[in-house]
Amino acid sequence: MILKDTIVALATASGVGAIAVIRLSGPDAITIANDCFTSIKEHKSLLDQKSHTLHLGHFMDDQRVVDQVLVSVFKNPHSYTGEDTIEISCHGSLYIQQEIIQILLKKGARMADAGEFTLRAFINGKLDLSQAEAVADLISSDSEASHQVAMQQMRGGFSNEIQHLRDQLINFASLIELELDFAEEDVEFADRTEFKALVARIQLVLKRLIDSFAVGNVIKNGIPVAIVGEPNVGKSTLLNALLNEERAIVSDIAGTTRDTIEDEMIIDGVAYRFIDTAGIRETKDVVENIGIQKTFEKISQAQVVIYLFDVTKYKVQSKEYKVELEQIKNKFPQKQLIVIGNKADAISEENILALKEEIPELVAISAKSKIGIDTLTNELTKMVNIGALNNQDTIVTNSRHYDALLKALNEINKVDEAILNNVSSDLMAIDIRETLYYFGLITGEVTNDDLLGNIFANFCIGK
Structure with a gap:
């Protein structure tokens, strides 16, 4: 072009x-x-x-x-x-x-x-292409964390790591290709021990980059947090307290929230997308039932679930709360869960301590009085693994890069198996070329007009 x-x-x-x-x-x-x-x-x-x-x-x-x-x-x-x-x-x-x-x-x-x-x-x-894509991410960054990741990528951190692997693999690939020219002599120019060590290093780096996408994706798009629990336990009040504004309608009437309400805020440089959901209960109200179904949909989409209950009613309804909590844990075992006891200012300190013995992970708050909100935000920060970000490690945020890394890992695994099974150089060379191809897709050394058109169509005019 x-x-x-x-x-x-x-x-x-x-x-x-x-x-x-x-x-x-x-x-x-x-x-x-x-x-x-x-x-x-x-x-x-x-x-x-x-x-x-x-x-x-x-x-x-x-x-x-x-x-x-x-x-x-x-x-x-x-x-x-x-x-x-x-x-x-x-x-x-x-x-x-x-x-x-x-x-x-x-x-x-x-x-x-x-x-x-x-x-x-x-x-x-x-x-290069990954740096160009980082320009769009930098423009759209809305938190310190997303800005930091985009800056690191635009300055070539990710590109340099991929390029270094690619250069090393090209050196061995040229030796493997040379062996094909002397196939009749049955000689090996590429030291298989050194080559296996390189393949192991590439596998390790690719796995680390692939694993980083889980963190990178939520940093880029915001961490979805679902606030769930029975009606009238203070979910909407908690959302308002977190956002410091009257975002959701608060009422003593059970079932006020019938649809999900979402809003974002930044905590310690990371964007969180809080989702206030309809109260979970048995009801014959058709509209409320739709809202409850949406609640479970949002739980499945969330990375963190805040389960809220009313501590003033815990003694009366403890069995129901425990059953509901266990249902959420069993249905969504992979979700990070924060258990919140709301209206803690309405009971004694002794009762709070007794509750914490029964529920060790309990965070006691009063959403209405905004007591314990800082403790909750600290718990959220602990749950989000941004250690890699703080250590200046390369973090993958782009789904196109993630897909190319997965395919590169699949191909390099085939190379590893080929070395282990003494597969001929001509077959091994095919898998090496495929690995190099997927590395090139990331940096743009292998590309086409359709790919470029798709990437740059998401940019703003003037950039």
């Missing part, structure tokens, strides 16, 4: 603001901008200016002044796209933005497609 024309787009968010930035990139970017630009202090051509310089002047439509602008000049290959690039900082009026873009289009530029600036950066070798 070779793109030779000059593209233009608004690089800042659409709408009115103090300033807007319009970006031009391509072989005629500086020429087109120069035709519309007149410097304020002295007449100078943008064509004669050095790269990475700023110039104050007027953006012109023939003799008409459109706006006073600041023009940034970036000459190839020292630009984001690797091409000549111009960035025009103008006032944020929608009219001014549209006028400038329309004039640039008349001068010969074309409107950029979604992600086309980053696509050109990839094509011109400024970024």
Whole structure:
């Protein structure tokens, strides 16, 4: 894919603001901008200016002044796209933005497609494909954790790890391929002991990267937390207390919540998506029953389940609470569970201690008075394994990368079996080539226009 024309787009968010930035990139970017630009202090051509310089002047439509602008000049290959690039900082009026873009289009530029600036950066070798995808993740990051992971990937952490494995495997692959040229002599150029050690290292790294996706996926998309329990135990009050706003309707009438209510908040740099669900109970109300069915659907989708019960009714209903809790544990054994005793401010400290002897994992709170909310958020933080993030380890967040890693591991496992069973070099070479192919899919060394179109279609215009 070779793109030779000059593209233009608004690089800042659409709408009115103090300033807007319009970006031009391509072989005629500086020429087109120069035709519309007149410097304020002295007449100078943008064509004669050095790269990475700023110039104050007027953006012109023939003799008409459109706006006073600041023009940034970036000459190839020292630009984001690797091409000549111009960035025009103008006032944020929608009219001014549209006028400038329309004039640039008349001068010969074309409107950029979604992600086309980053696509050109990839094509011109400024970024590999995983780094380019990290740009989109960085733009959409809404928490410290998702920002940190995207930055680490954009700076090449993931790419470097994959490239290092690929380079080592290529060295041995070339020796295996050489053996095919001397098949009649029955010689081995690739030391099988060293090769087996390399394969073991590759398997270890791939498994670690694959396992990291469980953490990376929730960091990127937010950790779903379902708040469940019987009606009137304070689920909606707890949601409001966590969010510090009246998000859900609170009422003494049982069965008020009939549908799920969701909202997000950041705790210690990690996004959580809290889901208030309908109270679990036997009911003949058709609408409420639908809500209860949705509750179990949300439990199955959640990573963490908060089971809430009313401590003031525990002595009377302890058997029912225990049965309900055991049902959730048995039905969803893989779910991380936090057991919350609500309305703890309404009973004595001795009763709370007695409850904790019966339920050791109990967290006692009062959602209405916001007592114990910090203890709950600390429990959530403990449950989320972000140790790898804190250790600056590579974390996989992209499902395309995850799929390629799974396939690469499957192929390298075949290579391992081939070494163990003394399989011929020609058959082993096939599996090695497949492993290298999936490594190349991640970094973009093996790609096609359909794949690129699918990836960059998710970018915003102007990036």
